[in-house]
Amino acid sequence: MIFMFHIGRYFLLLKRAFSKPQKFRVYRKQFFFEINHIGISSLGIISIISIFMGGVVTTQAAFGFTSAWVPIYAVGFTTRESIILEFSPTIVSLLLAGKVGSNIASEIGSMRISEQIDAMDIMGVNSASFLIMPKILAAVFINPFLITISMFLGLLGGYTMGVFTGAVSSVQYITGIQYGFMAWKIWYALFKTAIFAFIITSIAAYNGYYTSGGALEVGKSSTRAVVWSSILILLADLLITQIVFTH
Amino acid sequence: MIEVKNISKTFGDRTVVSDVSFVFETGKTNLIIGESGSGKTTILKMMVGLLKPDTGAVEYDGRVFSEMNERQQQDVRKEIGMLFQGGALFDSMTVEENVAFPLRMFTDFKEEQIKERINFCLNKVKLENRNQLYPAELSGGMKKRASLARAIAGNPKYLFCDEPNSGLDPRTSLVIDDLILELTTEFNMTTVVITHDMNSVMQIGQKVMFLYGGKKWWEGDNKGVLTTTNKEVLDFVYASEFLKQLKPGLK
Numbered sequence: 001m002i003f004m005f006h007i008g009r010y011f012l013l014l015k016r017a018f019s020k021p022q023k024f025r026v027y028r029k030q031f032f033f034e035i036n037h038i039g040i041s042s043l044g045i046i047s048i049i050s051i052f053m054g055g056v057v058t059t060q061a062a063f064g065f066t067s068a069w070v071p072i073y074a075v076g077f078t079t080r081e082s083i084i085l086e087f088s089p090t091i092v093s094l095l096l097a098g099k100v101g102s103n104i105a106s107e108i109g110s111m112r113i114s115e116q117i118d119a120m121d122i123m124g125v126n127s128a129s130f131l132i133m134p135k136i137l138a139a140v141f142i143n144p145f146l147i148t149i150s151m152f153l154g155l156l157g158g159y160t161m162g163v164f165t166g167a168v169s170s171v172q173y174i175t176g177i178q179y180g181f182m183a184w185k186i187w188y189a190l191f192k193t194a195i196f197a198f199i200i201t202s203i204a205a206y207n208g209y210y211t212s213g214g215a216l217e218v219g220k221s222s223t224r225a226v227v228w229s230s231i232l233i234l235l236a237d238l239l240i241t242q243i244v245f246t247h
Numbered sequence: 248m249i250e251v252k253n254i255s256k257t258f259g260d261r262t263v264v265s266d267v268s269f270v271f272e273t274g275k276t277n278l279i280i281g282e283s284g285s286g287k288t289t290i291l292k293m294m295v296g297l298l299k300p301d302t303g304a305v306e307y308d309g310r311v312f313s314e315m316n317e318r319q320q321q322d323v324r325k326e327i328g329m330l331f332q333g334g335a336l337f338d339s340m341t342v343e344e345n346v347a348f349p350l351r352m353f354t355d356f357k358e359e360q361i362k363e364r365i366n367f368c369l370n371k372v373k374l375e376n377r378n379q380l381y382p383a384e385l386s387g388g389m390k391k392r393a394s395l396a397r398a399i400a401g402n403p404k405y406l407f408c409d410e411p412n413s414g415l416d417p418r419t420s421l422v423i424d425d426l427i428l429e430l431t432t433e434f435n436m437t438t439v440v441i442t443h444d445m446n447s448v449m450q451i452g453q454k455v456m457f458l459y460g461g462k463k464w465w466e467g468d469n470k471g472v473l474t475t476t477n478k479e480v481l482d483f484v485y486a487s488e489f490l491k492q493l494k495p496g497l498k
């Protein structure tokens with residue numbers, strides 16, 4: 001029953017959040033602020049993780065393919081498929097659920113308990129719309145770019161690791177990442193990323209917006225936001241993959 | 248003028264506000280006083296629409312606020328300024344951005360006009376040259392003044408102050424009280440102040456409602472508070488042993 005209550009309240013909040021902006025100019029400014037706050041500021045950690053992830057996948061693939069029947073360029077192929085289909089869109093989104101999701105939930109939650117949201121409401125500002133809509137739109141817009149960078153860096157990390165350890169030659173790796181390439185898989189990954197971005201920001205904003213109590217509750221909201229957005233990302237990943245790859 | 252008519256509010260099985268009616272007059276500082284837990288903040292929240300009364304109505308110059316939908320309430324709220332107990336300044340914005348927020352949101356002012364209005368409001372609350380400071384860099388009194396500047400930025404018809412003196416030293420409290428009184432008179436606002444500070448009551452209590460156990464127990468003005476024979480009011484006013492000595496015959 002409580003689950004249904006949260007689902008209902010979540011969609012009502014989204015309805016309020018996506019009502020007509022009261023001042024387009026202010027919202028536009030907020031949108032660009034959030035692009036920087038949510039997206040660009042995550043670039044560092046995404047880059048580091050992607051490079052290492054690519055390196056690890058390449059190393060594991062190289063050591064896994066011991067059969068003479070498997071060509072060595074399969075290392076590059078495996079790295080590409082893993083990075084593009086799953087590691088960059090899903091794992092990096094899970095990472096962002098932790099970083100960005102907890103940040104949004106604690107930011108909005110702190111605003112709630114310190115009456116800043118009440119102050120907005122009393123001014124006549126639609127606080128849900130002002131605080132939530134720019135965050136969701138910014139994440140849905142910027143995350144696919146971040147994931148594209150992550151894909152590139154992942155493949156670069158794989159190349160660097162593979163070539164410098166001698167596990168695979170430069171030519172073989174590049175042959176592998178070009179082998180049987182289908183561009184739609186990139187679009188599929190970016191589509192997934194946009195869905196995950198929506199989940200991360202909206203779930204975090206919901207948890208923050210309905211925080212009540214004190215600092216302890218802000219912490220709990222933040223944790224709940226990360227847990228629920230992670231679960232929903234994995235669920236959405238399963239559903240989208242099932243739909244795309246079986247139809 | 249704001250009128251509350253027979254408003255009540257119950258949380259679970261606890262009635263916090265019971266059948267309260269009162270007229271908050273224009274151009275006056277109207278105080279709601281009472282002990283902690285007497286329902287002051289709940290009344291204020293119902294007046295500004297953060298809570299919906301279970302029964303009764305809130306009217307702003309004849310407009311029944313409590314019956315309006317969210318959009319209509321937002322329009323009335325543009326005429327409201329509010330000073331929160333903790334200031335409720337937006338942490339991520341400077342003092343200047345805080346004051347400018349309602350202006351950028353609801354007016355078509357050019358940046359120069361906004362700047363002019365910011366400086367006017369900050370001058371009014373004696374916070375000149377603090378434009379670029381963040382709330383975390385302000386003292387308690389400065390936060391209240393900055394919040395007051397933000398509250399009056401949109402030229403409101405109604406000003407609400409929730410315990411404006413809490414956490415402030417007596418001298419700073421007087422400064423805030425004087426500011427509230429001055430702004431109310433100068434801009435002919437309907438000001439509602441929630442307080443349990445007797446200095447404030449004496450300083451700015453042009454009209455006073457005393458709440459007791461969620462009910463309106465007494466109404467009058469700052470002079471009447473001292474001369475009433477109402478036992479609960481006197482217990483509140485002369486709470487300490489020291490003050491009781493000033494009122495012979497009081498037990």
